[in-house]
Amino acid sequence: MPERARTPLSLQERPAEEDGGRSGLPSLRDDDLRRHLPGVEPDRTLTDWGRSERIEGLMDKTLVDFLYRYWFRAEVEGIENVPAAGGALLVSNHSGALPPDATMIAKAIREEHAHPRPLNITVEHFFKGYPGFSMLLPKVGAVAAHPANVHRLLYDEEQLVLVFPEGRKGTEKLYKDRYRLRRFGRGGFVQAAMRARVPIVPVCVVGAEEAAPVFAQFNLLQKLTGLLYVPLTPTFPHLGPLGMLGYLPAKFKLRFLEPIYFDEPGREDDSSEVQTVAHEVRARIQENLFDMLSKRRSVWFG
């Protein structure tokens, strides 16, 4: 079940598409198509992905700003490792429940980076099918974790994309397993970066696990509501749906690690190479997490 519910990031993991490539499409290089991306229509407030500058700006100025500055008092290291131009794939550890880590990474890039850039956050396909989430998440920069979406963003549009390779296994994990990385999928994210020939920037987030600790999972409730998971947190579910946002004021620390570049093409087909890189990324994040945790004196004050 968990395997089927995972969102695969690599093309090879998807079920074979019927009669794929039969129609003898004229051979066009990808570079040709890049020139034909639709132009920007200045009167629009939404992008083609459904992202709304207005709603995002509003959220950014109010809730996100408050959380970033005063609630989590985020501290950022190594922001210069995020490239100022071109596509890049940010890979981070994930914490439980409805974690604020993605929002804080996006905010960190907006606040601290010399060239603030929007960040596209990949989310499960599940959210597109759930009322409310389906409407709101794309407006604030969430994109379904489909390999074609990631490739278009990284390669064609040269944007920043954030993935959590732990996926659901990360959000389901309980407080007792905090900061211990789950398996990194099957390395689909590495393939995505190699195919788009963009660097991977590993990111470590400390604090999110304590902000929304998950003590247990209600499997029965999950089945009844059709949600991805129903966790027991200090405020959820007894305070209602908004209890999902009842974060504890843990101190946030974010560390952006040195990018990993893939220059020569065609490496994505070599599965041992892909696995090696995936393991390396995972090891680097884990190592840095333990390093940050060992230096942390207090969960609340850092």
Next chain:
Amino acid sequence: MTGSKRILITGLSTYWGGLLARALESEPSVEAIVGVDNEEPSVELERTEYVKVGAQHALLRRVVEAAEIDTVVDTRLVVDSIVTSPRLAHENNVIGTMNLLAACGGPESTVRKFVFKSSTHYYGSNQDDPAFFDETMGRPHPPRTPIERDVLEAEASVAEFADRNPSVSVSTLRFANVLGPDVRTSHIDLMRLPALPMILGFDPRYQFVHEDDVVHALEHVVKNDLPGVYNVAADGVLALSEVAGLLGKPYAPVLPPWGTGLATAVAGRLGVRIPPEMLNQLRFGRGVDNRRFKAAGFEYGATSREAVIGLAEHLRLHPLLREGAGEPYRYEREVEEFLRWSPNVRNSRPKEVAAAMASERSAAEPGSASTASTLSPGPPPPPVDHFDDLEAEEVLPLLGSLERTDLEALREYERGHRARDSVLGAIESHLARPATAS
């Protein structure tokens, strides 16, 4: 033109079928245009020949062979269940396509190019879709609605035809939701409502294509050799709330996210039809990658946003125009046959055909209207016979029957000769009037 001289258009009664025929009529290298359909054409055509025939394989084959058709444009596919019943749609889409392909295939067939108008319903609308489908992607789940199943089956038979007949250049165009004042789709019907119904908690992404771009896209494929599959959708993917904003209407999240099927059944009773293939789109939306067709040289006349704005303007004007819009075109077989074949018809044909025929006739009838204007260098003679003999009051009633080009020529002539104020003024007022024929 890569050799498309004798063209067969199926679905002549559809908006794009008719307009494509009209666009090709002005193309001098096209020798013959034959349109087949069960229903009569809905636009006025000059030299396209209409044959009333459905998708019967044997009859189509005879038409194709007799007219030595080299290019077949199939615009017949029904992609909206508002048009007809599911059973008839299936008959038309699947069986009809099979029959037409059978009529075009075979070793001794004259057909060299086959253009198939399909739909982005091919991709469906699902939760785990990519944000932009490209032509190589299939749908993640098998279709559940009859129309989507039809589109898939029809495309499968076209693909099989392409495999079996490597000498035929097969192009498939997958069109996004069409918008425009002259077409009727379930989406446009929804946009006519005072508020735009939506499913609560969903704001699907929509990509449109303007009705004229549909015609131009078909024309582009007829004129250029572009085998393969192409998505045809305008630039820009709009959220449905954005569409409502452009239409100037509030959006009404009246459909519940759960039990939506039941709610649409109720809505159907109340007169708001939401067909099943649309329901998924209202929930998950769909975007396609249109870059391949752009790379093939096509330029869109309108973006998705402009198509919606154009429709919004039409919807606002529509109640005012209903009175004075004039009679819509009606096909009358006898009149059309008279216009095409009677020896007494002299000047209703397109220029090049008329010129060709006029040169044959010119020996017998010197000074005929169209010959005079196309031949002869030097000072242009008047476009009206014996113009110099006519008095002003005799000229004035004739002006209404003249084409704009003829009027302009006549104005030049009158200025150069007698320069009567009354005649010049009348010509000016006729020229100032907007063209009514189109």
